[in-house]
Amino acid sequence: MHHQNIKITVLLFVLLEVSLLFGQQKPNIVFILSDDAGYADFGFQGSTEFKTPELDKLAKKSVKFTQAYVSAAVCGPSRAGMLTGQYQQKFGFEENNVPGYMSSSGLLGDQMGLPTNQLTIADYLKKQGYTTALFGKWHMGNADLFHPTKRGFDEFYGFRGGSRSYLPYDKNNVLTKNEDRLEKGFGNYLEHKGYLTDKLANEAISFINKNKKTPFFIYLSFNAVHTPMEATKEDLKYFSHLTGKRKTLAAMTLAMDRAIGTVLDELKKQGLDKNTLVVFTNDNGGPSDANQSNNNPLSGTKANHLEGGIRVPFLMSWPGKLKKNTTYNYPISTLDLFPTFLNVANGNSSKLKQLDGVDLMPYVKGENKERPHKVLFWKKENRAAIRNMDWKLIRFPDRPAELYNIKKDISEVHNLAYQYPKKVKELYKQLFAWELTLERPLWQLRREFEGYAAKRMDAYKKTNTK
Structure with a gap:
């Protein structure tokens, strides 16, 4: 009887420990951002020309936001807003930072970047015990003081600038801007092999494998489908019904979709999918003149304030927490990502008075029936x-x-x-x-x-x- 009581006590203790472990387990966060994609250029957005089977599968597992907005119609300021949860104009990041195109009346060249007194969502998630990583495009400043590893990211594999070739730079593909160099960590420059979209996904997969036992935050910041218009011959073969830039864009989108699928498959393979919040969106409207992207039914393009410049596709998936294959129809903003991510990581965004975004969870779960934003x-x-x-x-x-x-x-x-x-x-x-x-x-x-x-x-x- 005594031994039986001991066994029962030990069993209860083990069950309690397991319960506490799972009760305290923080979700992983995977934030996937495409670049310059057209509003209508995804299957889940109604496209019949483009093939996006992996994102379409994700959409069926997600809440789809029909009125999602970015805070700027171009990529640099838009990303500054996402990373800080604030209107980026509040700290002077109103315009794209593109060396060589700027007025001499303000900061120039590598002086431009996300002010160092602004903390990013990665800074705050690190405080919550997360391992953080950025794969892909940064565009928050080329100088060392703006580097991702000094802005909250434990790991970085990508490039500091706003766009670059999908192919490795060599004597046949000449590098013209230092910020386009592919970099691993801080200052370790080495060009990749193959197609960059695939490489970014592979780096994210490697990170998942290394960090699967602790909560992690991945910012998978594709340069796809931003110019230059470069696709593989294999992907171009799928779009014989299209021509010119439109054909190339479709092939680039397919490559990105496939890369996203490999990352999501890895989460499932490692048994992490049910405890991972996944968000997919785009940084601004499609630049239809530059890449023949389609923003229908919206008017306008990237770089203007018509809906086609500022309204974006947006998916959010969290198995068991959010109802799959549903829609949310009130306006939201990518400024909301910061407080949403922080709060699911057991942080408290209400203490951060500078935030302009709101935690979306009470709204998408139906706990708050009001609009997240009236203005x-x-x-x-x-x-x-x-x-x-x-x-x-x-x-x-x-x-x-x-x-x-x-x-x-x-x-x-x-x-x-x-x-x-x-x-x-x-x-x-x-x-x-x-x-x-x-x-x-x-x-x-x-x-x-x-x-x-x-x-x-x-x-x-x-x-x-x-």
């Missing part, structure tokens, strides 16, 4: 936009402001500014009041590029819903 803002120099509930005002430097009801007019073809002048005035003042809280831009593109942006917008601005 969202965008700004780049004189151009700006505000969305208040379903009303959206866009301010331009070269024409009167335009007003749209986004719920009724997703393609922004019916300008209501002259029908509702009081609403225009109200939103104009609300937008300006927000702008008064912002820092001056630390750097800006040369003024001539504003003219190019206006022409680009006009070229892809819809005039009807077809």
Whole structure:
């Protein structure tokens, strides 16, 4: 009897230990970001031209957000907002940081980067016991002081700049910018073999294998499908029905989709899939002129504040926690990623008063029936936009402001500014009041590029819903 009691006591103790272990187990977080993809260029977004079987499978396991927004229409500022959970204009990161294209009135070259007084989500997740890694594009500054390993990431494999070749640099593919060099860790430069999209996924898989016993955060920041337009012959063969850049883009998208699938398969192979939060989204709207991306039914492109520049595909999967194959239809922002990630890691985002994003979990779980955001803002120099509930005002430097009801007019073809002048005035003042809280831009593109942006917008601005 005595021995039986001891056995029962030991068994209960083991069960208690196991219960505590699993009860305290923090979820892994895998954040996958594509670059310059078109809103409609995925199967789960309705494309019949492109093949994205892996992301389509993920969509069936996910909550799909139908009104997901980035905080900027170009990649650098958009990523700064994601990483900090704040409107990036608050700390002067209003414009893309592209050496060689900037006005001499601000910071130049490698001086441009995410200010070092701004902590990233990786900084905060490290404090929660996470091992953190970035694979791919950084674009938060080329100088050593901005390096990912000094901004919260334990591991880095990628490049510091905003775009680069998918093929290794050599005598036949000449490197022209130092920030394009492929780097492992800090200062270890060595070009890859094969196609970069595949290599980034392989590095993520290796990281998962090494860190499967502790919670980890992966920021898988593909440069796909940003220019240059480079695809493998094998992938191009799948798209004989397409031609030109559109064909190449489809092949590049397929390669990225396949790479994502290998990472998700590895999570499942290691038994980690059920305890991993996976998010997939894009950094801004597709630049239809540069890569023939399709943003339908949205108007506009990358680099403007029409929906086609700022609304993005967005999937969130967490088995057992979020209902699979569902949609969430209120507007959200990629600023919400920071507080969402922090809170699922047992952090407390409510203590961080600087955040503009919100924790999405209470909303997608149905615990909070309100909108995550009643108001969202965008700004780049004189151009700006505000969305208040379903009303959206866009301010331009070269024409009167335009007003749209986004719920009724997703393609922004019916300008209501002259029908509702009081609403225009109200939103104009609300937008300006927000702008008064912002820092001056630390750097800006040369003024001539504003003219190019206006022409680009006009070229892809819809005039009807077809």
